[in-house]
Amino acid sequence: MKILYLGALNNYFKQFESDCLRNNYDVIQKESLTDLENIYHDLSIAIVDADFEKSHSSAFVEKIRDYEKKNLITSSIPIIYISENDSIDSREKGFRQGADDFLDKFDSSSILLKINSIIKPNTLWQGINVVVVEDDLISAKFISHVIKTKGANVINFSDGVEAYEYLKGTDEVKVDLILTDHMMPNLSGISFVKKIRNEIGYNTVPIVFISSIENKTEVLDFYKAGGNDYLSKPLIKEELFVKVDQLLSNRFKSKLLERQVNELERVNRVKDQFLAVCTHDLRTPLNTILGLTNLIIEEENIESSTRSYLEQIDKSAGNLLELINELLDLSSLQTGNRDFQLSKLNLVKVIKSSLRNFTAINNKKIHMHFYSSIKDSSILGNETMLLRVFNNLLSNAYKFTPEKGKIFTHVKGDQDWIIVSIEDSGIGIPEKSIENLFNEFSGAGRTGLQGEKSTGLGLSIVKKIIDEHNGYIDVKSTEGKGTTFTIKFSRMKK
């Protein structure tokens, strides 16, 4: 018995193959169906990669179904259509050709679950623990039997109190489903559900209520107590199976997501620490490179070619330093290492001191204009960080504005807000870059008009700092005309 994978021989397949091998399934990979008659009798499932199929303008599912028809095969094999693009179109295409199921290509656990349910239907719920609380022996036996046939473990209790004691000493992760009767001596089903939800604090495990009560208010009480589904007696095997199956597959998925979220959080922390340590250590050798280069440049009797090489080293090392500084800023803002203090400051003063830096280096004769229409520009902020914001925005404006252009910085305000706008007559930002402009590593980093290097990190740092100040930043840009950044800070309450 083999699984046929119709798709490219790539990393995805290798991962899929190893997942299958771990479950003792043999996989064969094909990129065409030319020898279907030789392999068909060995197959138990076919998995068709829709994206591969599309790029090869083929119709694998249809070909398999045609082969079955032509050879009068009545027990056709199940075909799972997988794609990274879950759209109605791709689903429709699969089902129209004759596929049995459609799954997300990268949801490997669902794919394996599906394969398991086809190849080994009696192990569908293997490893699952179900608690059944039922005082009627015949019902209890029936429920246990149905659930056990799919491979789950069943723990039976004839009394709510006993079940409660058991659950109290068990971790919620180890219980996947609880089925409970209502009419029981000692403890009613509703009280039992209330106790496990409220007292033990089980809040994710699904609970199914089994009862012959037809009274709607009582059923409603059960749901209110924290139940998830209801099965009425007499029980029907198929209904029991379908409901339990749905609840369990949701439980699987949420458990899986929880694991993935935890893992992502861990990896993200590692990344932040790595960035913080790494950037700090990267600066140390630069100390020597920049220091010594500068020292030699300042000597008088060196050849002009040597001097120009040294100046290039100095410039490159300077670029590297700027990149590291930006990474360092970003990581310190991200690791929550940000207990920089906020204090009352004069925003106009900060902007002016940043503007002064640019008037000093303004060799493009750009007209830099500043105007403030408010008297009091006090806000609660961190001066170092805000300087970084304005240096960043102004240096962008400078980099992307041609000679003799304009950069207008305007501060205005109303009762609640102080609004700073920085408007340039530069080359503008392409519309497709605007959306991700403030994301880190957006790739939006562009080389300036005089070849200035850019990391693409600057604006994400600006955004983070503005966020820390509970402010807002917005951008409007027209290609060829210019860009305006607008920042809003809340005024300091008097």
Next chain:
Amino acid sequence: MKILFVDDTEDNINLFQLYMKSSEGIECVFETDPEKSVDLINDENFDIIFLDIEMPILDGFQVIEKIKDDKSSIYALTAHISGEVFERIKRHDRIKGIITKPVLKKKIIEVISSEAV
């Protein structure tokens, strides 16, 4: 004038030695061990101390705590340009100025000439 340079990274100390090679009339002492620097400061009188902040065993702040001297001008050397450490340096009473790494000769000379006045 007497100046002390404290930095645990030997490369940086080498660089400072090169910077100060041709400065006449200035006595320079270089130290890579922060604990020894405490003894040095307590035994001798320095006009300027260039003190690295991130050092093992004793960091720059701890060195300042351990010294009795209150006359010398202390300048912090740090790779941090923002964040917690930077803010702490800025707020520190005993630290007169911050020099961010990489430290160029220009900056050292600027500080020395401002102190010489």
